[in-house]
Amino acid sequence: MKNGRFFRSTAGVMAGAVLLLVLPFVAAMGGQAWVRILDFAILYVFLALGLNIVVGFAGLLDLGYIAFYAVGAYTWALLASPHFGLHLPIWVILPIGAGLACIAGVLLGSPTLKLRGDYLAIVTLGFGEIVRIFMNNLNAPINITNGPQGITLIDPVAFGSFKFSGTTEIFGLALTGPQKYYYLLIALCVLVVIINLRLQHSRIGRAWQAIREDEVAAKAVGINTRNLKLLAFAMGASFGGVAGGVFSAMQGFVSPESFSLIESIMVLAMVVLGGMGHIPGVILGAVLLSILPEALRYGVGPIQTALFGRLLVDPESLRMLVFGLALVLVMRFRPAGLWPSPERRRELEEAGQ
Amino acid sequence: MDIFFQQIINGLVQGSIYALVALGYTMVYGIMGLINFAHGEVVMIGTLVAITVVGTLVDAGMPVALAGLGGVSASVLVCMALGWSLERVAYRPLRHAPRLTPLITAIGMSIVLQNLAMMIWGRNYLTFPSLLPRLHFELGGTHFTFIQVVIVVVSAATMGGLLLLVYRTRLGMAMRATAQNPAVASLMGVNINRVIAAAFVIGSALAALAGIMVGTYYEIAHYQMGFMLGLKAFTAAVLGGIGNMAGAMLGGVLLGIIEALGAGYIGDLTGGFLGSHYQDIFAFVVLIVVLMFKPSGLFGEKTGDRA
Numbered sequence: 001m002k003n004g005r006f007f008r009s010t011a012g013v014m015a016g017a018v019l020l021l022v023l024p025f026v027a028a029m030g031g032q033a034w035v036r037i038l039d040f041a042i043l044y045v046f047l048a049l050g051l052n053i054v055v056g057f058a059g060l061l062d063l064g065y066i067a068f069y070a071v072g073a074y075t076w077a078l079l080a081s082p083h084f085g086l087h088l089p090i091w092v093i094l095p096i097g098a099g100l101a102c103i104a105g106v107l108l109g110s111p112t113l114k115l116r117g118d119y120l121a122i123v124t125l126g127f128g129e130i131v132r133i134f135m136n137n138l139n140a141p142i143n144i145t146n147g148p149q150g151i152t153l154i155d156p157v158a159f160g161s162f163k164f165s166g167t168t169e170i171f172g173l174a175l176t177g178p179q180k181y182y183y184l185l186i187a188l189c190v191l192v193v194i195i196n197l198r199l200q201h202s203r204i205g206r207a208w209q210a211i212r213e214d215e216v217a218a219k220a221v222g223i224n225t226r227n228l229k230l231l232a233f234a235m236g237a238s239f240g241g242v243a244g245g246v247f248s249a250m251q252g253f254v255s256p257e258s259f260s261l262i263e264s265i266m267v268l269a270m271v272v273l274g275g276m277g278h279i280p281g282v283i284l285g286a287v288l289l290s291i292l293p294e295a296l297r298y299g300v301g302p303i304q305t306a307l308f309g310r311l312l313v314d315p316e317s318l319r320m321l322v323f324g325l326a327l328v329l330v331m332r333f334r335p336a337g338l339w340p341s342p343e344r345r346r347e348l349e350e351a352g353q
Numbered sequence: 354m355d356i357f358f359q360q361i362i363n364g365l366v367q368g369s370i371y372a373l374v375a376l377g378y379t380m381v382y383g384i385m386g387l388i389n390f391a392h393g394e395v396v397m398i399g400t401l402v403a404i405t406v407v408g409t410l411v412d413a414g415m416p417v418a419l420a421g422l423g424g425v426s427a428s429v430l431v432c433m434a435l436g437w438s439l440e441r442v443a444y445r446p447l448r449h450a451p452r453l454t455p456l457i458t459a460i461g462m463s464i465v466l467q468n469l470a471m472m473i474w475g476r477n478y479l480t481f482p483s484l485l486p487r488l489h490f491e492l493g494g495t496h497f498t499f500i501q502v503v504i505v506v507v508s509a510a511t512m513g514g515l516l517l518l519v520y521r522t523r524l525g526m527a528m529r530a531t532a533q534n535p536a537v538a539s540l541m542g543v544n545i546n547r548v549i550a551a552a553f554v555i556g557s558a559l560a561a562l563a564g565i566m567v568g569t570y571y572e573i574a575h576y577q578m579g580f581m582l583g584l585k586a587f588t589a590a591v592l593g594g595i596g597n598m599a600g601a602m603l604g605g606v607l608l609g610i611i612e613a614l615g616a617g618y619i620g621d622l623t624g625g626f627l628g629s630h631y632q633d634i635f636a637f638v639v640l641i642v643v644l645m646f647k648p649s650g651l652f653g654e655k656t657g658d659r660a
Contacts, residue, residue, distance in 0.1 A: 055453075061453070111641060111644075111645045112641075112644070112645075114645075114648045115644055115648050116648075117452075118382075118388055118591075118595065119591060119595075119644055119648060119649065119650075121388070122587060122588060122591045122640065123640065123641050123644055125584070126588065126636070126637030126638075126640050126641055127637070127641070129584075129633065129634075129637055130634050130637050130638065133630075133631060133633055133634050134634075136630075137630050137631060261580075261584070265460050268453075268456075268457075269457050269460060272453045272454065272456070272457045273457060276451070276453065313472050314471070314472060317468040317469075317471045317472050318468070318472070320464055320467075320468045321464070321465055321468040321469060321472075323464060324460075324461045324462065324463070324464030324465035324468065325461065325465055326461070327457055327458065327460060327461030327464070328442070328443055328458045328461035328462060328465070331447065331450070331454045331455075331457045331458045331461070332443075332446055332447065332458065335447055335450030335451060335454045336450075336451060336454075
C-alpha cells in the first residue's frame, strides 16, 4: 500500500470515528428519541452484518434470521428479569444467549443442508414462524414466555455497578441511557465489522465464496461444504443472539410481536439493498432502512399539512407506502444494491453486455 | 372418527383455497424462477374489491345473485390488471438482475399494496357480504355447508380449466416451453414477455377467486389477510414441488388437510400440553420434514445443482 493512501485512509477512519463519537450529542439536540433511533440503526447494522455472513458470504438465503435474535432476546429476558426472579450478570447471559442461538442455528442448518435456493428460503421462514408461535404460546401449561403479553422489567446492561439505563455523569458530561447504549452498540459493531473483515479474506471466507458461486465445484476442490455451511449458520445465529440480548436489555421489554417475519425480511432487505456481501454496503443499507421509516414518521405528517393545509391520508400508512416504493425504486435502478463490492459490479456489467 | 372426517372436509375446503393461491406462485416460479412475494396481497385486494363492489351494487338495488356476479367479475378483472402491472413495474425491469433483487422489490410491492389497501379500506375488519344461501348438509355424521361444497367444486373446476389451458392450447404450450428454456423458446418464436405477463394475469385471476372464497367462507376481510394466506399457499407450492402445477394443487389440498387434522388432534396427541393455537406450526413442520427427505418437494423434478 502506498504511504499517501495509507495516511488518507487513516485520516478518513479518524474523521469517521470522531463523527461517530459526537453523533449522539448532535442527535440529542433533536431529543432523546433521535438517539434511540440511532441506537436501533446500529443494532440493525449489527444484525445485518450477522445475516450478511449467511446470505452475503455463504449465499444461503435465510428468511428466518429474526428467530436467532428472538432466542437471544428471550434468553436475556428470562435470565435477567423478575419473571423467574433471576438477575444474572451480562458475562453469564450474553454467552448463554449467543450459545443457544448458535445451537438453534445448527439445528436449523443441519436438516437443510441439502436444500438450495428458494427451498432453503421457505424452510428458514417456516423455522422463524415456529419459533415465534412457540414464544407466543408457551405461557400454558407452564408459563415460560408469558405469551403475547411478553416479559417486562428486564434488567438493563450493567457492568458491576455501572448501569446503562438512566443518566450518569462521566468527566462532567451527562450521558443519558440511550447515549450509553449507543457507545456500547458502536463498540459491539466495530467488533463485528472487524470479525467480518477478517472472515471475508480468510480461508473460511474464501471457501464460503466458493460455495456461494458454485457448490458442486467447491465440493470437488475439497471444501467441506457441510461443515462450512453449518459454520455460516452458527456464526450468523450467534451474532443474532447477541443483538437480541442487547435489544432486550435496551428495551426492558420483549414480546413475540418484535420477532415477526417482517423483521426478518427487513434485515434481509438491508443486506440486499445495501449490497450483499459488501460490508460498507450492508452498513449503509441497515442505516438507511432503519432511519428512513423514522424520518418519514416525522416528515410525512408536517409535509402534508404544509402542502394541503390538512392531513389527507393517514401518515402511518403513507410512510410505509413511501418506504415500500423506495425499496422497489432502489432495486429497480441499482439491482446489485446501493454500494456493491467492486467485483460484483464488474460481474454484473459483464453479464449485462 | 366423526372428528376425523369432519376435519378432512374442513381441510379439503381450506386446501382448495390454498391450492388456487399456490398455483399463482408456482406458475410464476416455474416460468421465471421468481417468488412473487406480493401474490398474497393480490388475494387480499381481490377480497376487498369484491366487498366494495357487491356492497355498492346491493345498495343500488340489484339482487344479491347479480351483485355477487358483478363483484366476482370486478374483483377478477382488478386483480388481473394488478398482476399485469406488478410484473411490468416490479419484475420485468429486473429479469437479468441478481436473484435476490426481485425478491426485495416483491417485498416492497407487498408493503405498498398493504398500505394502499389500508388507506382505501381502513384498518378495521370488514364483513364480507353473504352471497350464497347458508344451507347445511349432513352425511354419515359429518356436517358441511353449501358454501364449502361450492368452494371445493369451483376450485376443482378452475384447476381443471387451468390444466386444459396449459396442456391443450398454444398459450399453454408457449408457457411450458418458456418454463423449460426461455432462450430457446424465444428462438422458436415464443413471445416471452407475453407468456410471463399471461402467467401473472392468470395467477392473479385465481388469486381473486381464492380471495372471494376466503371472504365467503370466513365472512370477514382485512388488509393484512393476504400475508399469512400467501405464506401458507407458498408453503403448499413448495411442498408439492415449486414450479409443478399438479404439485401445487395436491400440495395445497394436503396442507389444508394436515392443518385441519393437526388442529383437531394436537391436544390429544400431546396430552393437552399443546393446544389448537399451535395450528400454524403444522404447515411448517410438515414442510421441513418433507424437504428433509425430498429436497425438491413431493412432486418436484430433481433440480440441477446450480441454484
